[in-house]
Amino acid sequence: MVSESIMNALLSIEKKIEEHDATKSRSSSPPNLGQEKPEKPEKPSKPAHKEKDPEELAPVKPAATANTKEPGFLVANTQPWAKVIIDGKDTGKTTPIAPRSKIALKPGKHVVTFVANGKKFNFDVVIKPAEDTRLIKQLADTQQ
Numbered sequence: 001m002v003s004e005s006i007m008n009a010l011l012s013i014e015k016k017i018e019e020h021d022a023t024k025s026r027s028s029s030p031p032n033l034g035q036e037k038p039e040k041p042e043k044p045s046k047p048a049h050k051e052k053d054p055e056e057l058a059p060v061k062p063a064a065t066a067n068t069k070e071p072g073f074l075v076a077n078t079q080p081w082a083k084v085i086i087d088g089k090d091t092g093k094t095t096p097i098a099p100r101s102k103i104a105l106k107p108g109k110h111v112v113t114f115v116a117n118g119k120k121f122n123f124d125v126v127i128k129p130a131e132d133t134r135l136i137k138q139l140a141d142t143q144q
Contacts, residue, residue: 072127073102074112076135082114082121102132114139 076084077096084091084103087110091103095114107129114121114137121139 070107070129071104072107072129073104073132074125074127074135075099075102075132076112078114078116078137078139080116080139082116082139085113085115086110088113099132
């Protein structure tokens with residue numbers, strides 16, 4: 001059951017809203033709905049974070065990535081397993097070369113040679129700073 005005082009307050013508010021709507025259609029200035037001062041219009045609140053354009057949303061490359069002195073890495077696997085030679089130098093490793101034992105190389109172009117069953121297989125790779133380059137080959141089909 002709604003008390004009489006609440007009902008009167010609701011009727012009063014409804015009447016003020018109707019007066020406001022009627023005054024608004026006749027005048028562009030906002031009416032004073034009671035004895036209270038008109039409220040200052042609120043400034044739109046700023047969002048918690050600034051909207052970013054797509055360029056700003058692109059992944060940020062660490063400063064070291066731009067440094068060509070930082071090494072890149074070679075991860076390799078072959079079928080059958082093979083001895084790994086890079087730029088004519090024996091690495092002392094055989095495939096598979098897993099990410100945990102990847103070979104650090106200077107950024108740039110390199111020639112990776114796999115030696116399996118007495119046959120050599122050469123592949124050009126481009127190493128990028130701070131990135132893993134994967135070289136996965138089936139050697140029986142690609143003899144050079």
